[in-house]
Amino acid sequence: MEQLLREKTAAIVNKLYGTKLSAQEITVNQTAKEFTGDFTVVIFSFVKIAKKKPEDVGKEIGDAILNEISDIESFNVVKGFVNFKLKNEFWNSFLINASRDENYFSFPSTNKKIMVEYAGPNTNKPLHLGHIRNIFIGYSVSEILKAAGNEVIKVNIYNDRGIHICKSMLAYQKYGGNETPKSKGVKGDHMVGDFYVKFDQELKIQIAGLMARGLNEEDAKKKAPLNIEVKEMLLKWENGDSEVRALWEMMNGWVYDGFEETYKLIGCDFNKHYKESDTYLLGKNIVEEGFNKKVFYKRQDGAVCVDLTEDGLDEKVLMRSDGTSVYITQDLGTADLRYKDFEPDQMIYTVANEQDYHFKVLKLVTEKLEKKYAAGINHLSYGMVDLPTGRMKSREGTVVDADILIEEMIRTAKEQTLELGKTENFSETEAEKLYYELGMGALKFFILKVDPRKRMIFNPKESIDFHGFTGPFIQYTYARIQSVKRKAGNTFKSSTPSVHANESELHLLLQLYLYPNIITEAAKNLDPALLANHIYFIAKSFNSFYAENSIVQAETVELKNFRLLLSDFTGSILKRGMKLLGIEVPERM
Numbered sequence: 001m002e003q004l005l006r007e008k009t010a011a012i013v014n015k016l017y018g019t020k021l022s023a024q025e026i027t028v029n030q031t032a033k034e035f036t037g038d039f040t041v042v043i044f045s046f047v048k049i050a051k052k053k054p055e056d057v058g059k060e061i062g063d064a065i066l067n068e069i070s071d072i073e074s075f076n077v078v079k080g081f082v083n084f085k086l087k088n089e090f091w092n093s094f095l096i097n098a099s100r101d102e103n104y105f106s107f108p109s110t111n112k113k114i115m116v117e118y119a120g121p122n123t124n125k126p127l128h129l130g131h132i133r134n135i136f137i138g139y140s141v142s143e144i145l146k147a148a149g150n151e152v153i154k155v156n157i158y159n160d161r162g163i164h165i166c167k168s169m170l171a172y173q174k175y176g177g178n179e180t181p182k183s184k185g186v187k188g189d190h191m192v193g194d195f196y197v198k199f200d201q202e203l204k205i206q207i208a209g210l211m212a213r214g215l216n217e218e219d220a221k222k223k224a225p226l227n228i229e230v231k232e233m234l235l236k237w238e239n240g241d242s243e244v245r246a247l248w249e250m251m252n253g254w255v256y257d258g259f260e261e262t263y264k265l266i267g268c269d270f271n272k273h274y275k276e277s278d279t280y281l282l283g284k285n286i287v288e289e290g291f292n293k294k295v296f297y298k299r300q301d302g303a304v305c306v307d308l309t310e311d312g313l314d315e316k317v318l319m320r321s322d323g324t325s326v327y328i329t330q331d332l333g334t335a336d337l338r339y340k341d342f343e344p345d346q347m348i349y350t351v352a353n354e355q356d357y358h359f360k361v362l363k364l365v366t367e368k369l370e371k372k373y374a375a376g377i378n379h380l381s382y383g384m385v386d387l388p389t390g391r392m393k394s395r396e397g398t399v400v401d402a403d404i405l406i407e408e409m410i411r412t413a414k415e416q417t418l419e420l421g422k423t424e425n426f427s428e429t430e431a432e433k434l435y436y437e438l439g440m441g442a443l444k445f446f447i448l449k450v451d452p453r454k455r456m457i458f459n460p461k462e463s464i465d466f467h468g469f470t471g472p473f474i475q476y477t478y479a480r481i482q483s484v485k486r487k488a489g490n491t492f493k494s495s496t497p498s499v500h501a502n503e504s505e506l507h508l509l510l511q512l513y514l515y516p517n518i519i520t521e522a523a524k525n526l527d528p529a530l531l532a533n534h535i536y537f538i539a540k541s542f543n544s545f546y547a548e549n550s551i552v553q554a555e556t557v558e559l560k561n562f563r564l565l566l567s568d569f570t571g572s573i574l575k576r577g578m579k580l581l582g583i584e585v586p587e588r589m
Contacts, residue, residue: 037083073087112150120350123160133382138154138350157273167199179191192258203226207220347373349378480546484552488552515573519580535574
């Protein structure tokens, strides 16, 4: 209907006022609550062309559209807006067709292959709240893009080499006592992360001791034995030292096992995992290629650089003077390998906005190298997550651990559910499944309802609530619909309702009708918050409808069937939309 309104309005305006507008230039919105109507055409831009009052232009356009589109019942003009109300028959037809055809909201294939990178953890610590936001955004964007008709490849990159990895390794070598995750009874990523924190703690003690002997802080850091030893270990790794490499493989193996447990717990998946240790050498080859093509140059100190001043940036080092790689080196190699593996039309990097500069450089460098995939590089830049107490710091061990957070969310969901008495007649297995679904639903929705590009503060206490703008509210709405269907005996699908819908029913129908538009917008903007917000509005609209209307005890059989069909269709859209956010909905609670 929106597209039809755009096309008809453009044709009418062109005919009436001698313009050459395209349908894309016409703005059509959902009618604001304070006005009567379903869809609104904005006409401000035509008023000057027509050289008439907005009301007169609106009436001319409204009258013409009323004659052109048979599904429109009436219109009204409010200044520069023409509000159109659709006929009741339109909504009846929509409900019947959409609720009975599982593919009604399916999108045709775009014939595009899109790769989405998300997660991207270091192998020296467990996943934390920052990773959780990254994973939830990346996973949901992948699912939304898939729903919009794209072929999607989900990938991860492990930052598995470098000085930060050696810090955990050296601390384990010195203080680990040959313990293993199995002997300690802990997850491997947690154990390795503890040694990363241990390194920082011991280093601070060494620095403080050297400063007490009269050294300034800078010199103390340089001469601290741990800092000297960790650099030596990195050099040994770079040179392929067998003992260091064996330690590295063992500890990284522990971390991968731990990560897989967490991925499974939060319900995310990948088509392929890449490792920096496999791609940084490929990146060096690409830098060499760029130097030979005279796209890059060598400074006097031997570092290979690219001049990006004409692009509004600066000189960027692509390989250090000693021949070692920097982050951009590895990303050049990874991008090249991924294109060879899958040939995607687009590569989306889900990475925090602290790396905005980095991805501008990556895109510019690949453009200068005339790589086929350069135009498709897209940085999904998201805001950092803070706590009410401030920013998290990994080295100081002040991050919110992902596993502990999930455990806490499930426990809180259990406490609140038991308080409300919502698990009567549940078996223990059914109850535990419900607590998990509510806890994860609360966590995911709280994070995904916020525009990814905005910095956010995470407060777990606000996320689990059966009322308000939360995941559990939507889950409870879905369960309520299933309860209504069970009471009705699920006997309504064979009927063909045709009733005059009231205001609350029409409002709910409109929200359901807009669902595919939201998918399109969310995919276009890489923004799950658009979907999360719309799913909430659907749930809120259903609850208003539920409060104002009798469903099973409706006045007529026809009205009962209509409301049951409307309820059932609402439930299917809630379930479908929440699934794209990675959230399960319980059948009862």
